[in-house]
Amino acid sequence: MRRAQRLLSAAVVLCDALLMVASLAVVCRLWLFWRPQLDRVVQITPLDLLGPNDWMPPAAALIVAWIVTLGWLGYYSPAKSFSTIRSVQLLTRAAWVMLLIVVVAQFLLYQRLFSRALIIGFLSLSTLSLGVWRWAVLRLFSGVDIGLPIERVAVIGVGEDALLMSQRLAREGRAAFRLVGFLRPAALEDQRVDEEQVIGRLKDLRAVVNAYALDTVVIASRTVERAEAMELTTRCSQMGLRVLQVPFTWGIVSPRLDLAELGQLQLINISRLSYTSFAQAWKRGFDLVAVIVGGLAISPILLLTTLLIRLESPGPVLYTSSRVGRGGRVFPFYKFRSMVVDADQLKDALRERNESDGALFKIKDDPRVTRIGRFIRKYSIDEFPQFLNVLRGDMNLVGPRPLPVEDLKRVESDPEIAYWFELRHQVPPGITGLWQVKGRSDLGFQEMVQLDIFYVQSWSVWLDLKILLLTLPAVLKGRGAR
Known part of the structure; x- marks a missing residue:
């Protein structure tokens, strides 16, 4: 799955880059249309951005910086690839960061590479186009098996909460993830799931991960204490697993509240921070x-x-x-x-x-x-x-x-x-x-x-x-x- 995720991320980056080029070309053309007196001084068409000219270096730098900023904020993280709400939040945040970067760059270089109106227009149009593109892809391929990497999920718990979680996952009917089974926590709880669906014990997590190629675990047991969950995030981080938590009343493990989507289910991401x-x-x-x-x-x-x-x-x-x-x-x-x-x-x-x-x-x-x-x-x-x-x-x-x-x-x-x-x-x-x-x-x-x-x-x-x-x-x- 890791290789498929990397290929998918590369394809998404390429499509986003093409949308950014198109957005910049459209904004440049509109800018010259509204300011015809500049047309004799600055000649630019959408094709000009694809060939060698004075616009090419700053335009390329702008687009590369836009992609790097999105990647830095986690926009291309596989864990967020199927979240429309999260994508919009990250796009908006990235646009503000990019605006700050451009202002600082122009101040340090003592020259205006682009006008403020052009920059704001480009960021606005590209943010809109990227958001619509992500939404359209998710709507078009929702529930359809198109060969995207499947997230293999295990639920921690065998009680009522774990059973309800599995039922909600089953109702999703999405091809982006698959419930593999349940992990039995250390503390005893009334078992409500079928024994044949229990794939192992939580203390044997590493062996279970290797046997079933897990990508994500969801804590759905109130018997898992806060300290145990914190230790679990460390172990999962070392193995490259994402850890999600059903929002129980006993509190959030991580001081940073990070919502995550599994299908359309809103959970809490308590995965240990990894420096991308x-x-x-x-x-x-x-x-x-x-x-x-x-x-x-x-x-x-x-x-x-x-x-x-x-x-x-x-x-x-x-x-x-x-x-x-x-x-x-x-x-x-x-x-x-x-x-x-x-x-x-x-x-x-x-x-x-x-x-x-x-x-x-x-x-x-x-x-x-x-x-x-x-x-x-x-x-x-x-x-x-x-x-x-x-x-x-x-x-x-x-x-x-x-x-x-x-x-x-x-x-x-x-x-x-x-x-x-x-x-x-x-x-x-x-x-x-x-x-x-x-x-x-x-x-x-x-x-x-x-x-x-x-x-x-x-x-x-x-x-x-x-x-x-x-x-x-x-x-x-x-x-x-x-």
Whole structure:
């Protein structure tokens, strides 16, 4: 099914690109029709967009950016390929993002590639045409087997809720998915489904997935507790499965409410966040630009800090330690040195003064910190060398803070926070994150755990931008710095 999904997505992208070309050509022609005085200066026909001319590079860039934006927002995700409502929402959101991109691009390039009226017209017409095209395809082929990839679905539960869910799926009569069977949860419940339809136990999920080639599981049992569902999303994410939830009264597993459609059924998508290639490329590109521009802007601060550290105490300007990054990979972590040179050797002697309520090591009035070090720590100036980590690809601007290797050993030995440990290392660490904007070192260990889980499960570009905007006032206040 995966190969068929990729082929289907490629076909959809190609059709959308052709619609975008047609929309741009129509808008250009209408623009010249309403402004005939420009016709002698700018000659363009729909065919001009398909041949070499001055319009070709910006037009191609505009269409490619439009497709990339749609892909980045998940418009071409197989999980959303059959959702009309979701498609319209994503198209509208993408149009606003594209408008922002064009405005920023024209500002940075110091030239107007297209007029504002033409851009707004193109985005409006292409959004309308793409939406109508998606709706028409879904209406035309609804319930018809045209060789589209079939989503193989298993329902978790054997009780009344699972039976009702299977009956609703049966009434759909769509060729886009197929109910394979039921998975028996760990807790007992009154069985209402036929035993022959039970394909296995939830604890044997990996074997069942391999045996029946499942693509999606739907939680339809009230015996599945919140913590168990969170652990289930991790296991399913590793196997590439989508996890949906019937909206029970016991609450939503993920802090991000993401509606999903299975046929015409409205469910809740609690699948673990996966960083798509579009999202990774955007995040990496943004980080590189921000670090280069920001590094040049703060270069006087970097030079002054280097000089002050040199004058106050002997030793290197930069402090390098081993931290754990994405996938458990260890990397060199850079900071301005804010402590005495032998600070690591003194750490064991100060262990009993640890004020953190968890596995991490924190001291409020650390005697190892120098006078300059206390100042640069208060305003997070000591973190600036981590721009080098971003350039190296070890870190992002925003993400969970990387753990020291020695703290990691204590974390791994605690089974109660194993889920947090596994989850936070699914994404690259960051220079700033929710820890920094929500209290820094004043936070308790459990609060840090919950913030990391929230960030990974709720990640979006908008959340990253919000954290970046909140970082500056949090740093200037200097509260929670140690």
